[in-house]
Amino acid sequence: MEPNLWLRNSALGAVVLLGSVACGGEQDGDLRSDVEYEPASLAEADAIAQVVAASTEFGAESLAELAQGENLVLSPASITVALAMLAEGASGPAAEELEELLGAEGAERSTAFNALRAAALEYDGDPAVVQEDELPDTPVLHLANQLVLNESATPEEDFLDALAAHFDAGVVTTDFGSQDSKNLLDAWVQEHTGGLIEQSAVQAPDAALVFVLQNAILMAAQWQTQFDPSSTSDRDFTTADGGSVQAEMMQRTLETAYTEHDEAQVIRLPYTDGFAMDVVLPAAGSAPEDFTAEDWAAVDDALAGGDRIPVELALPTLDLETSQELVPLLEQMGYAEVIAGNDFSVIGSAVEISQVAHQAVLTVDEQGTVAAAVTEIAGVTSAPVDPPETVKMTVDRPYTLRIVHQETNWPLFMAVINDPTAG
Known part of the structure; x- marks a missing residue:
């Protein structure tokens, strides 16, 4: 690395x-x-x-x-x-x-x-x-x-x-x-x-x-078995929006735990001890973020069988x-x-x-x-809030008003007042 x-x-x-x-x-x-x-x-x-x-x-x-x-x-x-x-x-x-x-x-x-x-x-x-x-x-x-x-x-x-x-x-x-x-x-x-x-x-x-x-x-x-850097090369990768980019792909054939679930391919890549990376490749047209907890549970059950098969793997560096x-x-x-x-x-x-x-x-x-x-x-x-400064309002010229339903602000009445003494 x-x-x-x-x-x-x-x-x-x-x-x-x-x-x-x-x-x-x-x-x-x-x-x-x-x-x-x-x-x-x-x-x-x-x-x-x-x-x-x-x-x-x-x-x-x-x-x-x-x-x-x-x-x-x-x-x-x-x-x-x-x-x-x-x-x-x-x-x-x-x-x-x-x-x-x-x-x-x-x-x-x-x-x-x-x-x-x-x-x-x-x-x-x-x-x-x-x-x-x-x-x-x-x-x-x-x-x-x-x-x-x-x-x-x-x-x-x-x-x-x-x-x-x-x-x-x-x-x-x-x-x-x-x-x-x-x-x-x-x-x-x-x-x-x-x-x-x-x-x-x-x-x-x-x-x-x-x-x-x-x-x-x-x-x-x-990795338990490392990839050979000389086998890494740029390959096409189709992005989520359907475009294509050149991604740096590691490549090797290994014998490891592998399963398929709902048309997705799943491989387990072990580290030298104690841990592993599970990689899920969904079916073409499926989004990886749609892989649910139930799907992961099914994968866990399948991988628990311990079957190992040869897999020719190409995996992007990240x-x-x-x-x-x-x-x-x-x-x-x-x-x-x-x-x-x-x-x-x-x-x-x-x-x-x-x-x-x-x-x-x-x-x-x-x-x-x-x-x-x-x-x-x-x-x-909540931090103590300083009391607001007093504002003075003297309604001594023409004004407008409305009466609203408070929860929705639906205007029940609206008015313009030019002379409050007039009928």
């Missing part, structure tokens, strides 16, 4: 749970939980299947809504982990919506996300590995979570305990009205994405901010970076109570969600894959 393909300074956002690098911030010992992180095993997590299915469904629906014929990369894992952390501070309608979105509730949900994180972190490593000339022999998957609080915030202890116990999320306090808060967010994002994502997407400084939940995920992995604000998507999906903050009083009073920002990077070449994402959930409270 050429360094310039994946040693980028990208400004991509993903809902980020802030790590404990306190550049420009201040650690507050009174706010940090005394509870230690206790990794859960997959065997003890009864809701793993439901949480994984819900994450896949959210990812598939998000691609269907957001791609619209354009390139889009996102991390369902990053987004749902950030939302799961938010769920630890939710009650009422917001909690019910998050239970639906995440596929589980209460302790079962917490344990499931804990176990998924613990299993993935068997491959944890220094995110700076992406700055090396060669990808690591063993895949690296780095995950990080953090809660950044306004220095005046006083969340309930149970919320902080849950973040520590299940997500290994520390707490940093800051003055969100100062530039230091933005520097703190940026520094954490840079560290935990190995510099692939350069800045936080949270709009700061902003004195109305109460908290920012951050999650970062980074992966660097070699170098993508995307950034999305997910609040409109969540509202459209039916999670309006979450965005409205109904309610997050466990975290702070009168809190609503102002941003769910997601940034992601993906590079694919002959050597392997580098990917990173950050998800950041920002909660705000």
